[in-house]
Amino acid sequence: MASMARDLLAEHTLDATLEQISRSAVDLVEGCDAAGILVLRGDRVTSLAPTDQFVTDSDHLQGELREGPCFDAARPDRPERVFRIPDLTASPERWTRFVPRCRELGVGSMMGFLLYTRDEELGALNMYSRKPGVFTEDSETAGWLLASHAAVAFATARTDEQMREAVATRHLIGEAMGILMGRHHVTEDQAFDLLRTRSQRTNTKLRDVARQICEAGGAKS
Numbered sequence: 001m002a003s004m005a006r007d008l009l010a011e012h013t014l015d016a017t018l019e020q021i022s023r024s025a026v027d028l029v030e031g032c033d034a035a036g037i038l039v040l041r042g043d044r045v046t047s048l049a050p051t052d053q054f055v056t057d058s059d060h061l062q063g064e065l066r067e068g069p070c071f072d073a074a075r076p077d078r079p080e081r082v083f084r085i086p087d088l089t090a091s092p093e094r095w096t097r098f099v100p101r102c103r104e105l106g107v108g109s110m111m112g113f114l115l116y117t118r119d120e121e122l123g124a125l126n127m128y129s130r131k132p133g134v135f136t137e138d139s140e141t142a143g144w145l146l147a148s149h150a151a152v153a154f155a156t157a158r159t160d161e162q163m164r165e166a167v168a169t170r171h172l173i174g175e176a177m178g179i180l181m182g183r184h185h186v187t188e189d190q191a192f193d194l195l196r197t198r199s200q201r202t203n204t205k206l207r208d209v210a211r212q213i214c215e216a217g218g219a220k221s
Contacts, residue, residue, distance in 0.1 A: 014154075018049035021150040025127050026051055029142045031134035032127045037115070037154075038062070039123035040074045048123070054105045055128060061101055068098040073112035073124035081114040084140055087132040108132035111140060113147035115154055125150055169207045176210035179217075 018037055025035035036050035038059045045063030047056045062068030069083030085092075085099065086109050092099035102110070108131040112124045125147045129135060135143075173195065180191040195213075199206045 015049070017153050021125065021146075021153065022049040022051045024150070025125065025143070025146060028146060029127055029139055031109075031129045031131070031139060032143075033130050034128045036126050037123050038070045038074050038112075038126055040071070045071065052128075054107065055126065057105050058102055058107065058110075058126070058128070061105070062098060065097050065101075067095050068102070068112075069095065069110060070112035070124045070126040073114045073126075082140060082144060083112040084135055085110050086135055089132045106130055109135045111135050111143050113143055115147055115151040123154075169210075172207055172214060173210045176213040179213055 021037065022035040026032050034050070034052035034055050036052075036055035036059065037048040039046045039048060043063070043066065045059050047059035050056045050059070058068070059070065062071035065071075069085055073081065073083050085095070088099055088103045088107055088109060107128050109129045111127045113126075115123050115125050125143070127135070127139075127143055173192075176195060177188060177191040180186065180194050181188065184191075184194070186194070195206060195209055198204070199209045202209070204212075
């Protein structure tokens, strides 16, 4: 687990970090056949770094039904941080719509862990087994330890990526402003106003407007 934590923090991109988290779940948690990360944006489910297609199918199913262990684990309004269905072949006491349909995907048991740091909640780390009765309390403990390390790595990688994107966007906007200043003989503030006006008029993000101008090589805006 300590080696895994070091490996996670050594990854250089957000995608690589998420993929390493999912692979670590399969490698380190006994009985785990597949894993992935479910993120909720409002009520819309996004499936990140799934190791198997049925992980994505399960995520989409939970989003469609608005219920399930991983869906609930990712919701910020729930105090619970760990959910486990030991046996999907048993009659469900909870998630009664989700369980029988997830069973049809070939899932026998599953767990969901909230990924969170002191400052933010990031989503849910989900682990699946094709066999029922595989995940025990020991499995849950191992999964929770992994999820704790994964949350820190996830948050760090996302912050790093946001910073890189901000720097790249700033450079792109600056380049577009330079093109407009040279073409229209305007000041820096006026060039930025031209960018902003086009962005608002076309309902296009400022960075995309800047990219269009740069790709056009200074064509008339």
